[in-house]
Amino acid sequence: MTKIYYRPAELREASALKAENSEAVYLAxxxxxxxxxxxxxxxxMVIDIRDVVPAGIVKEGTDMVIGAMATLQExxxxxxxxxxxxxxxxxxxxxxxxxxxxxxxxIGAGRADSYIIPVLIALSAEARTAEGNIQVEDYIRDDHxxxxxxxxxxxxxxxxxxxxxxxxxxALPVVSAAVSLTVDEGLPNYGLSGACIxxxxxxxxxxxxxxxxxxVVSGNLKTREDVEAAVRDAISPIADILGSVEYKTxxxxxxxxxxxxxCLEALT
Ligand SMILES: Cc1cc2nc3c(=O)[nH]c(=O)nc-3n(C[C@H](O)[C@H](O)[C@H](O)COP(=O)(O)OP(=O)(O)OC[C@H]3O[C@@H](n4cnc5c(N)ncnc54)[C@H](O)[C@@H]3O)c2cc1C
Numbered sequence: 560m561t562k563i564y565y566r567p568a569e570l571r572e573a574s575a576l577k578a579e580n581s582e583a584v585y586l587a588x589x590x591x592x593x594x595x596x597x598x599x600x601x602x603x604m605v606i607d608i609r610d611v612v613p614a615g616i617v618k619e620g621t622d623m624v625i626g627a628m629a630t631l632q633e634x635x636x637x638x639x640x641x642x643x644x645x646x647x648x649x650x651x652x653x654x655x656x657x658x659x660x661x662x663x664x665x666i667g668a669g670r671a672d673s674y675i676i677p678v679l680i681a682l683s684a685e686a687r688t689a690e691g692n693i694q695v696e697d698y699i700r701d702d703h704x705x706x707x708x709x710x711x712x713x714x715x716x717x718x719x720x721x722x723x724x725x726x727x728x729x730a731l732p733v734v735s736a737a738v739s740l741t742v743d744e745g746l747p748n749y750g751l752s753g754a755c756i757x758x759x760x761x762x763x764x765x766x767x768x769x770x771x772x773x774x775v776v777s778g779n780l781k782t783r784e785d786v787e788a789a790v791r792d793a794i795s796p797i798a799d800i801l802g803s804v805e806y807k808t809x810x811x812x813x814x815x816x817x818x819x820x821x822c823l824e825a826l827t
Contacts, residue, residue, distance in 0.1 A: 563604040587664035627663025643719040650674040652729040677757035681737035718825035735759035748778040761794040786816035
């Protein structure tokens with residue numbers, strides 16, 4: 560049970576409370592923190608960050624800056640953020656959850672089945688935290704936990720597609736991935752200069768399929784079947800109530816390969 564509740568009025572106070580109480584968790588929308596306990600421990604101490612962390616979505620130069628307290632519904636409704644990000648926010652089931660869940664909370668929770676983390680990685684988004692700036696990819700990969708203030712999303716150059724698959728609209732996903740391709744005029748193979756394939760649901764956290772990315776850019780994967788096989792070889796999902804290893808491997812191969820092909824087609 561949560562016994563201690565803080566609501567700091569200043570950012571410095573929030574950071575100091577966290578430094579003094581390493582077990583305390585930040586409370587943003589609370590969709591994870593207040594979730595009915597299954598096998599997890601409910602935090603005894605929470606630091607409510609609503610008064611010290613920005614919300615809202617604004618344009619700053621060529622970047623979109625998304626306050627960490629912006630809700631996923633605001634993201635889904637925004638006409639300014641890249642379409643892939645808007646679409647990913649819409650994947651979260653039910654408007655009531657989207658109205659409560661925040662962007663910072665989604666990154667902070669670091670769930671393996673996050674819909675938001677893969678697309679932020681694919682878009683090369685950077686988090687501004689209480690301790691400095693860091694790529695969202697590095698924040699997740701290296702298990703950071705510093706307080707995120709906002710997320711900077713550069714204008715995409717090329718194509719970005721998000722995909723998900725779940726048994727029903729409200730079921731937890733077996734596929735959550737984002738593919739982005741960047742282009743540079745004059746290069747062979749559609750002008751491809753880089754690729755990012757960020758994949759959730761197949762490991763303890765979102766990962767990148769770097770070998771598949773390199774093979775896509777170099778043009779070594781000639782057909783849809785080649786991409787499917789490369790994705791299947793690169794992932795090691797575990798069996799659970801959502802599906803067997805074989806099923807998850809197959810469905811991720813098919814759906815992620817389709818996203819890669821659609822991204823390539825979008826460049827022509
Ligand atoms: C039934 C249900 C199903 C869901 N299914 C999915 C799903 O499949 N995919 C998906 O992506 N989301 C899903 N969500 C939404 C999910 O809860 C998100 O992860 C949500 O965005 C968390 O945001 P929050 O503001 O509620 O976080 P909170 O619950 O307030 O916090 C979550 C964690 O993030 C940390 N945190 C919060 N804010 C920050 C910050 N600014 N900086 C650093 N750390 C911070 C906290 O310390 C805590 O550890 C689901 C939610 C529910 C209730």
